[in-house]
Amino acid sequence: xxxxxxxxxxxxxxxxxxxxxxxxxxxxxxxxxxxxxxxxxxxxxxxxxxxxxxxxxxxxxxxxxxxxxxxxxxxxxxxxxxxxxxxxxxxxxxxxxxxxxxxxxxxxxxxxxxxxxxxxxxxxxxxxxxxxxxxxxxxxxxxxx
Numbered sequence: 001x002x003x004x005x006x007x008x009x010x011x012x013x014x015x016x017x018x019x020x021x022x023x024x025x026x027x028x029x030x031x032x033x034x035x036x037x038x039x040x041x042x043x044x045x046x047x048x049x050x051x052x053x054x055x056x057x058x059x060x061x062x063x064x065x066x067x068x069x070x071x072x073x074x075x076x077x078x079x080x081x082x083x084x085x086x087x088x089x090x091x092x093x094x095x096x097x098x099x100x101x102x103x104x105x106x107x108x109x110x111x112x113x114x115x116x117x118x119x120x121x122x123x124x125x126x127x128x129x130x131x132x133x134x135x136x137x138x139x140x141x142x143x144x145x
Contacts, residue, residue: 005047009073011145012101013047016071019142020050025134028068029053035061036070038093044086046070050097050133064093068133071099087111091118097133106144 005013013032020030028050035043043061048071051062070090072082087098091113098111098118107125111118112132122130130136 005073006075008103008145009047009075012073012103012106012143013071015143015145016048016101019138020048023134023136023138024050027053028133029055031062034059036067036090036093036095037061037063038089042089044070044089046086046090047073047101064090064095067095069097069099070095071101073101074103087118091116101143106140108138108140 017030017032024030029052031049031051033045033047034049034051035045036049037043049062049067050069052066052068055062055066072078072086074082082100087100090098094113096113098113100109100111101107102109105125107123108128109123110121110128110130112121122128125140127140128136128138
């Protein structure tokens, strides 16, 4: 059983969601803790997602081909799952981008899907700069509680 997220965990996810809502292109929609259907009977709930903006507002899940980015905020009780297990499942489902946010201090590691595996593309505790899934210059202080 996974413990409830801490206040800092929730703040980081909410601040990132807010940042993505303000900066992502209009064809993408930021979402908090909604599901991704990986297979029959297997869904995961990333802390933050970027999905196609056309997904109906009444749904609480997306299919992998509708998901551009999944983000996991790592907590002591979820380290193994967020660092090893979930990325493997997301990669197998074909989700193009995965970010892992570590705490103490807040730091983001960004990965792109290459030949069925996530390859690191950036890591920062000051500013995350990426060209995909869109031009990103995310000051880490903007998502730090």
